[in-house]
Amino acid sequence: MSQRVLDLLIQRFPQAVLETHAQHGDETAVVEAASWAKVAEFLKASPDISMEMLTDLTAVDYLEREPRFEIVAHFYSLSKGHRLRLKTRVGNAQGEGVEVATLVPLWAAANWMERECYDLFGVRFVGHPDLRRILMYPEFEGHPLRKDYIATRTQPLIEYRDAPNIDKVAPFGFDEGMSFGRQTHQFLTDEE
Amino acid sequence: MGELKTTETRIVQPSEQGFATTRFQDLLHWAQKYSLFMYPFVTACCGMEFMAVTSPRYDVSRFGAEAPRFSPRQADLLWVVGTISQRQAPILRRIWEQMAEPKWVMAFGTCASSGGFYDNYATVPGIDKIIPCDVYIPGCPPRPEAVLDGLLLLQDKIARGDREPAIVKPRTDPATSKDHGLVQLRKPGRGLLT
Numbered sequence: 001m002s003q004r005v006l007d008l009l010i011q012r013f014p015q016a017v018l019e020t021h022a023q024h025g026d027e028t029a030v031v032e033a034a035s036w037a038k039v040a041e042f043l044k045a046s047p048d049i050s051m052e053m054l055t056d057l058t059a060v061d062y063l064e065r066e067p068r069f070e071i072v073a074h075f076y077s078l079s080k081g082h083r084l085r086l087k088t089r090v091g092n093a094q095g096e097g098v099e100v101a102t103l104v105p106l107w108a109a110a111n112w113m114e115r116e117c118y119d120l121f122g123v124r125f126v127g128h129p130d131l132r133r134i135l136m137y138p139e140f141e142g143h144p145l146r147k148d149y150i151a152t153r154t155q156p157l158i159e160y161r162d163a164p165n166i167d168k169v170a171p172f173g174f175d176e177g178m179s180f181g182r183q184t185h186q187f188l189t190d191e192e
Numbered sequence: 193m194g195e196l197k198t199t200e201t202r203i204v205q206p207s208e209q210g211f212a213t214t215r216f217q218d219l220l221h222w223a224q225k226y227s228l229f230m231y232p233f234v235t236a237c238c239g240m241e242f243m244a245v246t247s248p249r250y251d252v253s254r255f256g257a258e259a260p261r262f263s264p265r266q267a268d269l270l271w272v273v274g275t276i277s278q279r280q281a282p283i284l285r286r287i288w289e290q291m292a293e294p295k296w297v298m299a300f301g302t303c304a305s306s307g308g309f310y311d312n313y314a315t316v317p318g319i320d321k322i323i324p325c326d327v328y329i330p331g332c333p334p335r336p337e338a339v340l341d342g343l344l345l346l347q348d349k350i351a352r353g354d355r356e357p358a359i360v361k362p363r364t365d366p367a368t369s370k371d372h373g374l375v376q377l378r379k380p381g382r383g384l385l386t
Contacts, residue, residue, distance in 0.1 A: 136314070137279050144313040154313055158282050160321040 002027050002082035005049050009084075012042055028085040036071070036088045037101035043075055043084065044106050051075035051084065054107035057114060059121040063147040067091050069098050069123060095122065095146060102128040120145040217353060224268075224294065225350040226256030228343075231267035233287060236274025238301040241333040250336040255343050264290040269346075270323075275303035276316045288323040296346060297325045300339065302332045320357070328359045337363075 006020050006027050016035035021028050031039045043051045055074040062068060067089040075084045091098035102125040103110035114125040115134040122143035125131060133140065137157060142149055234242060245252050252258065261267040264287045276284055288297065299319050302308040305328040307317035319325055326349065329342040342360045349358060 149313070151312075154278065156278055156281060156316070156321075158285055158322065161324070163320075163324070 002084055005043075005082055005084050008046065008048055009039070009042070012046075013039055026083065026085060028087060030087045030089070033067075033071075033088045033090045033100050036086075037103065037106075039086065040073070040075075040103050040106055043086070048080075049082075049084075050077050050079055052078045054103065054109045054113070055083075057103070057110055057117060059117050059123050061121060061145065061147045063093075065089075066093055068093055068095065069121065071100055071117070071123060073103070090123070095148065098122055099124045099126055101126050104128055119143070122146060218351075221351045221353055225347040228257040228269040228296070228347075229259055229261045229267045230257055230269040230271055231262070231264050231287070231291070232260055232271045232273060233284060234271075234273040235276060235280065236301075236303060238273045238303070238333040241336060241339065242271065242273045242300065245336045245339045250340065252340065252343065255340070255347065257343055264288070265292060267291055268295045270295065270297045271300050272297065272304040272319045272325075273300040275308065275310055276319055276322075277314050278316055279314075281316050281322050284319065285322050296327075296350070297323055298342060298346065299325045299328045300342075301334055302330055305330060308332060324355075325357055326355065328357065330360065330362075334360075 003022065006022070006029060009029055010017050010020065013031065013035060016032045016039060018030045018032060020030070029039075043049050053076040055076050057071070057073045060070040060072060062070060069089065069091040071088050071090065073086045075086065077083070088100060090100055098121070100123065102114060104114065104125075104127070111129070112134060114123075114128055115130070115132060117123050118125060118128075118131055119133040119135050120143055132138075136144065139157065140155055142153075232239075232242060244250055246260070257269065264270070268291065270288060270291060272284065288295070297319070299305040303310060303315070304319050305325075307315050311317070316322060327342045327346045329338055331338050334342075338360055341363075345358055345360055349355070
């Protein structure tokens with residue numbers, strides 16, 4: 001589909017493009033983090049590619065890899081009708097140095113998507129005009145979609161009530177208050 | 193008004209006398225249970241079912257809980273309809289604090305009751321962690337019939353002066369009723385249990 005885009009990209013950035021692959025017509029290019037914004041600018045400015053639209057921007061946490069985070073951006077050309085997925089890899093195993101240049105000057109859509117990515121993954125977008133949390137509250141510590149965020153950790157804004165049995169999911173057990181309940185069923189016995 | 197043909201109407205004459213006995217609390221509770229002014233705190237998809245309940249087909253107004261009040265100061269029944277995130281928890285607490293006594297709270301749906309399947313960093317595991325709750329209506333979302341059952345349960349509790357939390361029970365158990373055909377449980381080594 002857009003193999004030509006990949007060819008143009010490799011021709012223009014022979015050093016920066018680390019690898020490419022295509023699966024079911026979805027072309028992907030992995031580039032060096034240092035040339036992230038430069039490659040994106042080329043994708044938008046080149047008349048043969050002209051990616052007018054930034055469809056999605058997110059990150060993936062590969063906890064066991066180094067570099068640990070993969071930033072993923074999806075581009076779509078409204079005039080040419082082709083797509084490209086652009087990736088880069090940043091960060092060490094401790095989750096430090098997760099920095100990449102911002103795409104806000106090129107696509108306004110990047111603003112909130114980068115804020116979300118910062119909020120949930122802790123990716124710092126250098127040059128972003130307003131890099132604040134967008135979904136979680138400012139008091140929230142850590143970045144909840146990182147693989148090393150403890151799954152059961154919650155950070156309530158107000159204290160929970162002090163009431164008896166409040167630790168239960170609801171103030172009744174599975175079968176309390178039920179005229180019939182799962183534990184009284186006979187469906188796992190041998191009787192018909 | 194020619195519709196009521198079988199009912200005989202008799203006007204009580206001023207000369208007749210009579211009395212009924214009751215306790216003041218019973219009279220008060222009886223008055224309260226049919227004049228619930230509700231504040232819908234709708235945050236998620238359960239709101240669609242809430243709209244169904246309040247629309248003419250299911251018609252919650254039959255039970256004296258007709259008028260929604262969009263100011264908590266004028267309401268005495270708080271419907272928490274939908275998922276409450278940690279970020280919304282202070283807002284919900286404040287809304288509840290602004291309501292005047294006596295006030296009641298309904299947890300509409302599984303998310304409001306227990307957090308539902310949102311067992312994660314962002315969601316409050318049940319509104320009873322923040323505010324006391326009177327009636328829990330399970331379901332994802334609950335059917336309007338279940339909501340009406342919940343309202344009747346609440347009215348019954350108001351009439352009795354009972355502030356213990358209660359849960360709406362299913363009318364039939366889908367796991368055991370044979371003609372339901374909704375849930376099929378697999379017996380070990382026996383194929384499907386019908």
